[in-house]
Amino acid sequence: MNGIEVIEVIRAIGSRIEAEKEFLTELDNVIGDGDHGINMARGFHAVEEKLNGLEDKDIGTILKMVGMTLVSTVGGASGPLYGTAFMKAGMSMAGKTKLEMEGFLSCMDEAIGGVQARGKAKQGEKTMLDAMIPAQQAMRQALSDGKDNRAVLAAGVAAARKGVEYTKTIIATKGRASYVGERSIGHQDPGATSFTDILEVIAQGI
Ligand code: ADP
Numbered sequence: 092m093n094g095i096e097v098i099e100v101i102r103a104i105g106s107r108i109e110a111e112k113e114f115l116t117e118l119d120n121v122i123g124d125g126d127h128g129i130n131m132a133r134g135f136h137a138v139e140e141k142l143n144g145l146e147d148k149d150i151g152t153i154l155k156m157v158g159m160t161l162v163s164t165v166g167g168a169s170g171p172l173y174g175t176a177f178m179k180a181g182m183s184m185a186g187k188t189k190l191e192m193e194g195f196l197s198c199m200d201e202a203i204g205g206v207q208a209r210g211k212a213k214q215g216e217k218t219m220l221d222a223m224i225p226a227q228q229a230m231r232q233a234l235s236d237g238k239d240n241r242a243v244l245a246a247g248v249a250a251a252r253k254g255v256e257y258t259k260t261i262i263a264t265k266g267r268a269s270y271v272g273e274r275s276i277g278h279q280d281p282g283a284t285s286f287t288d289i290l291e292v293i294a295q296g297i
């Protein structure tokens with residue numbers, strides 16, 4: 092992918108988030124404060140407005156802009172967390188004008204590291220990490236098995252979806268959802284869901 096294609100995918104992520112806004116908000120209504128879809132949509136609308144004029148920029152600059160915009164426009168926990176994820180991914184792509192699968196997996200490593208450093212959560216606490224980490228592991232495995240890009244991303248999406256299912260079975264111990272304790276069981280995590288939506292769009296973009 093080149094910078095223009097990355098911008099197209101980011102626009103497509105914004106459209107998907109807009110389409111999922113109500114569902115994500117409903118999910119957050121049950122175990123949080125009912126704003127996840129609204130937060131994400133607000134962030135990606137702001138991103139959308141800043142994408143014009145970035146066509147000739149390197150991919151690192153584009154991703155950093157996405158991250159900084161999410162941090163500065165989204166009030167909830169997800170803004171700083173997704174914002175950090177995109178900023179870290181951007182730093183690993185600094186100066187690069189082509190994104191290959193290996194580079195994408197490095198972006199994912201950086202994004203996960205950033206979310207963990209910022210949110211102090213680990214796998215199994217009912218957060219976006221429960222979709223991100225298994226997706227990353229499945230993609231690394233698929234790549235080392237010699238799968239093509241399409242199959243690598245399909246493996247990531249399948250693992251992320253499984254991760255979302257897994258979040259239904261566990262209690263939230265981080266973020267607002269931790270306030271509802273046992274009652275969070277049976278409900279999927281909004282952030283794990285939105286990450287899976289984003290990865291699906293990236294997979295479709297390949
Ligand atoms: P808020 O919780 O501030 O209302 P959102 O509703 O936008 O923010 O986002 C909630 C999502 O953020 C959760 O579903 C979860 O996936 C994610 N999240 C919350 N806290 C953490 C954390 N410490 N580490 C990773 N992800 C987190």
Ligand code: MG
Nearest residue numbers: 123124126127
């Ligand atoms: Mg919320």
